[in-house]
Amino acid sequence: MTKLLELKSLYAGYDDKVILRNVDLIVNKNDFLGIIGPNGGGKTTLLKVILGLIKPFKGSIKFNNADDNLIGYLPQINTIDHKFPIPVREVVLSGLMSHKKLFGRYRNEDKEKAKGLMDQMGVLHLRDKNIGELSGGQLQRVFLCRAIISDPQILILDEPNTYVDNNFEAELYTILNQLNDHMAIIIVSHDIGTICSHVKSIACVNETLCYHDSNIINEDQLKTYNCPIDLITHGDLPHRVLKKH
Ligand SMILES: Nc1ncnc2c1ncn2[C@@H]1O[C@H](COP(=O)(O)OP(=O)(O)OP(=O)(O)O)[C@@H](O)[C@H]1O
Ligand SMILES: [Mg+2]
Numbered sequence: 038m039t040k041l042l043e044l045k046s047l048y049a050g051y052d053d054k055v056i057l058r059n060v061d062l063i064v065n066k067n068d069f070l071g072i073i074g075p076n077g078g079g080k081t082t083l084l085k086v087i088l089g090l091i092k093p094f095k096g097s098i099k100f101n102n103a104d105d106n107l108i109g110y111l112p113q114i115n116t117i118d119h120k121f122p123i124p125v126r127e128v129v130l131s132g133l134m135s136h137k138k139l140f141g142r143y144r145n146e147d148k149e150k151a152k153g154l155m156d157q158m159g160v161l162h163l164r165d166k167n168i169g170e171l172s173g174g175q176l177q178r179v180f181l182c183r184a185i186i187s188d189p190q191i192l193i194l195d196e197p198n199t200y201v202d203n204n205f206e207a208e209l210y211t212i213l214n215q216l217n218d219h220m221a222i223i224i225v226s227h228d229i230g231t232i233c234s235h236v237k238s239i240a241c242v243n244e245t246l247c248y249h250d251s252n253i254i255n256e257d258q259l260k261t262y263n264c265p266i267d268l269i270t271h272g273d274l275p276h277r278v279l280k281k282h
Contacts, residue, residue: 039066040101041191041221042087047096049086055094056082060246064191068221069213071236071252073229078243080225081113084193087223102190109189111180113196113225119168125179126164129155132183147186154182157212159205173200181209185216192216194224198231210235 042064050056056079064070072080085091086098088110100107109132123131129151130143143151155161158178168176177200184192192213198206213222213235226232233239239249 040064041066041068041107042101043097043099044086045097045099047086047098048094049082049091050094051082051091056244057086057242058245060096060242062240062246062248064221064223066190066221067217068223069217069235069237070221070223071232071239072223072225072242073227073232073239074242080242081116081195083242083246084110084195084223084225087193106187106189107191109184109187109192109220111177111184111192111194111197114173114177114180114199117176117180119171119176122167122169124164125155125160125166125168125171126151128168128179129182129186132186151182151186154186155179158182174202174205177201178205181212189220191221191223194222196225196227198226198228206231 040063042062044060044062047060048055048058049060060083072083074080082091086093088108126148130147133143133147152161152164155164158181160175160178160182163171163175163179168179171179177197181194181197184194194213197209201209210231213224216222222236224232224236233252233254236252239252239254241247241249
């Protein structure tokens with residue numbers, strides 16, 4: 038098992054406000070980790086720490102291989118400034134930004150790869166549109182192309198299924214399963230029922246992180262994890278238990 042990333046006793050937040058306390062997490066090659074937790078629990082903050090966008094107050098974060106294309110990231114769509122006048126094809130190619138020299142040109146093979154991905158995600162016909170003209174689901178697909186174009190070792194997705202329709206959601210998980218053969222995946226979602234049936238392990242983030250080494254999680258475990266959210270349990274037939282909070 039190759040370890041890609043390790044967080045130890047990590048504290049992080051904004052200004053002097055602590056949002057994440059004492060977080061331990063290990064991500065190995067081929068992991069498929071689902072992150073669940075209530076609004077404001079610190080999921081996006083955790084991803085920002087992993088991405089190096091915010092520095093931890095305390096504790097450590099270690100990458101085993103500080104490679105250029107270590108991480109591909111699909112941000113939570115409501116955090117994207119989509120009024121920025123940039124065409125879809127450029128957004129997709131910008132996922133390779135760290136690979137080309139500043140002001141360098143993209144290679145033809147990069148452009149072909151971008152085209153193939155846009156085709157796979159059903160957004161090729163939108164390639165010359167500005168991202169401001171897209172619907173939420175279209176934007177999400179475009180940013181998914183951007184996140185995976187560099188073939189990262191870790192793919193991080195912050196609520197990739199918020200705006201997408203049921204058809205594409207099913208397709209999304211098929212694509213993620215294929216990608217998981219050669220990259221670790223961390224996915225944040227509020228749709229616990231759906232992610233539990235696709236991921237290999239689950240972490241509940243609510244101020245601190247509780248890791249669960251399986252995709253099966255029951256009500257008692259959620260209680261212990263202080264994770265006040267709806268829950269799905271798997272039996273022969275998956276069923277949802279809606280809890281009042
Ligand atoms: N840039 C920021 N400056 C100050 N506080 C912030 C900032 N971003 C987030 N927070 C605060 O940190 C806490 C955790 O936010 P975060 O976005 O990590 O939650 P989340 O678990 O991703 O929630 P959601 O499910 O709504 O996406 C919230 O209380 C939020 O108000
Ligand atoms: Mg969030």
